[in-house]
Amino acid sequence: MQTVQFAAKFDFLDEIREFVGDVARKNGFTDREVYNIQLATDEAASNIIEHAYEGVTNGLLEISCGVRNKAITIILVDHGESFDPSGVPTPDLKADLSDRKIGGLGLFLMRKLMDEVHYTAEPKKNRNTLTMIKRKG
Amino acid sequence: MEITVQEFKHCDMITVKGRVDSATAPQLAQALEAANEGGKYKLVVNMEGLEYMSSAGFRALLAAQRNCKKYNRGEVVLAGVPDRIREALELAGFTELFKTFDNNLTAVGHF
Numbered sequence: 129m130q131t132v133q134f135a136a137k138f139d140f141l142d143e144i145r146e147f148v149g150d151v152a153r154k155n156g157f158t159d160r161e162v163y164n165i166q167l168a169t170d171e172a173a174s175n176i177i178e179h180a181y182e183g184v185t186n187g188l189l190e191i192s193c194g195v196r197n198k199a200i201t202i203i204l205v206d207h208g209e210s211f212d213p214s215g216v217p218t219p220d221l222k223a224d225l226s227d228r229k230i231g232g233l234g235l236f237l238m239r240k241l242m243d244e245v246h247y248t249a250e251p252k253k254n255r256n257t258l259t260m261i262k263r264k265g
Numbered sequence: 266m267e268i269t270v271q272e273f274k275h276c277d278m279i280t281v282k283g284r285v286d287s288a289t290a291p292q293l294a295q296a297l298e299a300a301n302e303g304g305k306y307k308l309v310v311n312m313e314g315l316e317y318m319s320s321a322g323f324r325a326l327l328a329a330q331r332n333c334k335k336y337n338r339g340e341v342v343l344a345g346v347p348d349r350i351r352e353a354l355e356l357a358g359f360t361e362l363f364k365t366f367d368n369n370l371t372a373v374g375h376f
Contacts, residue, residue, distance in 0.1 A: 138288035145286075145317075163349040170319045174287040221358025225331055233320040233357055240356050242320075 129194035129201075136177045136187030136206065144173050148193050148202055155195040156265060158263050165200060165262055168241040171234035172258050180208030180256060198264040199243075203257060210249030210256045268296045276307040276376040278344075278369060282314035285322035293322060297329035306332075306339025309372040313345030323359055328361055339373075340364070344372035 132147055134140045145166040152162045173189060181187035190205040216232045223229070239245050244261040266289040267282040277300050285293055300308055310326065312351075326341060333339040342364040346354065354360050366372035 138286070140282065141266075141286045141288055141319075160349065160352075164353075167319060167353060170286055174319065174321060178287065219358070225327075225334060225362055228327060228362070233323065237320055237353065237356060 129192045129203075131192040131237060134173075134189045134191065136181045136184070136189040136208070137175070138177060140189075141170055141173060144189075144191060145170055147191060148200075151193045151195065152200055155200065156264075157200065161262065161264065164241040165202070167259055168238045168262075169202055169204075171238050172202075172260065173197075175234050176204060176206045176208065176256075176258075180187060180206045182209065184208060200262050202260045204260075205258075206256050207254050208256070210251060211247075213245075213247045266292060268292060270296065270300065270318060272305075273376075274307055276373060277305045278309040278311050278316075280311040280314065280369075282316075282349040284317040285315065285325075286317070286319045290319075290321035290325050294325040294328065297325060298332075301329070307342045307343050307376045308339065309366075309369060309376075310341060311344045311369045311372070312347065312350065312367065313354050315347060315350060318350050318353070320357065323354065323357055327359070327362065340366060341350050342372050343374055344367060344369040 142169050146245045148169045149166045151163050152165045176189055187208055192203040216235050219229055219236050242260040246259045248257045266285055266362045268282045271278045279294050279296055330341045345368050346365055
């Protein structure tokens with residue numbers, strides 16, 4: 129596992145995608161898988177920056193990434209507000225243009241693009257952990 | 266990310282290159298809003314040179330589509346959508362909200 133700390137700012141999304149993309153590419157994931165891993169990680173990081181660290185200018189986002197047994201694991205740790213993923217409604221993909229909800233799309237994409245998505249909030253430690261796993265092929 | 270706007274007789278083409286994420290999506294949203302504020306509601310978003318787009322970009326497109334389709338005054342269509350981005354748009358159920366064209370010429374010809 130490699131771990132890198134990023135300032136929780138949208139400006140670092142490029143570097144965050146590069147970090148997980150490099151690990152995936154070096155471990156033989158296809159271009160399509162690399163793209164989807166980068167997209168899921170971007171959505172996760174964007175949610176943390178936008179919601180967990182809403183109004184916080186000096187938040188830290190710690191990302192760990194590694195491959196074992198043909199599966200890549202990405203762990204995002206933040207120290208902001210926790211949230212309840214089960215409280216995020218699944219977007220209605222059949223809704224008309226006017227009824228289409230704007231929220232919840234990031235989490236929906238993460239769940240679709242990755243094989244596993246787990247979230248743990250530890251309010252006493254002020255620590256939230258999002259773990260995503262994607263298997264090859 | 267880089268945005269250029271070209272005016273055609275029956276529509277405007279907004280060409281977006283590079284990467285659209287939460288950092289850059291506001292610029293795309295602004296370009297789309299600026300077109301609407303200028304009375305342009307028939308828009309081609311040319312994605313041929315686009316490398317990456319997250320849901321932040323999808324939301325900008327959705328907001329523009331809502332505004333353009335109001336009163337039947339126009340619509341946003343997508344041209345030259347790269348495979349990876351098309352797959353993500355499909356996953357998000359967005360391909361049903363936008364007409365897509367293989368290249369910008371056929372997209373411009375649609376209007």
